[in-house]
Amino acid sequence: INFTVEDHDGNRQSIEAPDDMGLSLMEVLKASEYPVLATCGGMALCATCHVEILEGKSELGVATDTELDQLEALPEYFPTSRLACQIRISDILEGSVVKLRGEDN
Numbered sequence: 013i014n015f016t017v018e019d020h021d022g023n024r025q026s027i028e029a030p031d032d033m034g035l036s037l038m039e040v041l042k043a044s045e046y047p048v049l050a051t052c053g054g055m056a057l058c059a060t061c062h063v064e065i066l067e068g069k070s071e072l073g074v075a076t077d078t079e080l081d082q083l084e085a086l087p088e089y090f091p092t093s094r095l096a097c098q099i100r101i102s103d104i105l106e107g108s109v110v111k112l113r114g115e116d117n
């Protein structure tokens with residue numbers, strides 16, 4: 013599948029990712045060398061993988077309760093905020109635009 017990533021500087025890049033390997037969006041972003049700390053390793057505990065879904069299927073903007081607890085603890089989050097580690101790569105992501113919101117390191 014293909015989707016677009018917008019980095020902290022507003023640069024957009026198209027990313028291709030396999031949807032049959034059970035990868036999370038966080039894992040794909042890290043593999044693509046984006047600055048995602050993912051301190052908790054994908055346990056929905058650190059919120060450093062915060063992203064905003066700028067364009068995409070509406071389901072993508074719906075965070076689970078576990079995610080919401082983390083997102084609400086952030087200084088800034090948006091109705092379309094998600095934790096990238098809680099999004100599985102699947103065709104639901106096709107054509108979406110994901111903006112990095114985690115800390116820039």
Ligand code: FES
Binds near residue numbers: 054055060082
């Ligand atoms: Fe820690 Fe997603 S990697 S919350």
